[in-house]
Amino acid sequence: MHAQLIRELVALLGSKAVLYQPEDLMLYEYDGSVELGSPKCIVLPNSAREVSEIVRLANRYEVPLVGRGAGTGLSGGAIARNGGIVIVFSRMNRILEIDEANQRAVVQPGVVNLDLSRAVEHLGLYFITTTPTLTDLDATP
Numbered sequence: 001m002h003a004q005l006i007r008e009l010v011a012l013l014g015s016k017a018v019l020y021q022p023e024d025l026m027l028y029e030y031d032g033s034v035e036l037g038s039p040k041c042i043v044l045p046n047s048a049r050e051v052s053e054i055v056r057l058a059n060r061y062e063v064p065l066v067g068r069g070a071g072t073g074l075s076g077g078a079i080a081r082n083g084g085i086v087i088v089f090s091r092m093n094r095i096l097e098i099d100e101a102n103q104r105a106v107v108q109p110g111v112v113n114l115d116l117s118r119a120v121e122h123l124g125l126y127f128i129t130t131t132p133t134l135t136d137l138d139a140t141p
Helices: 003-013 022-028 048-061 113-123 134-138
Strands: 041-043 065-068 085-088 095-099 104-107
Touching: 003 041, 003 048, 022 041, 048 065, 048 085, 095 113, 104 113
Parallel strands: 041 085, 065 085
Antiparallel strands: 095 104
């Protein structure tokens, strides 16, 4: 990993939000699957603006990015198979909006399913995950 990239990430996020020591990286080599990968750096942003800046820096240095939630996935999707930066979204855990009429919530990527279910249980609702269909992905706003 480029030392200058690490310095720029620390300047952006602070030293407690950028992990690059081997003992720290080991914790992010796996998720709920049996796969392994070795990230070169872990970043823990607090805002969409910080994520945007991380993406800009990674692009400039041509470093791959991997997004990670709680790391409980079973498919290996949160593993840095080719090194690079893992963006851990656990600090971005706010529920931004609950639209009861349309049964819709706007959340940051680190929101835990149980927290969202608890936030809407007084409405008689609960959260379930759904996988977008190809039709959903092709829909134009």
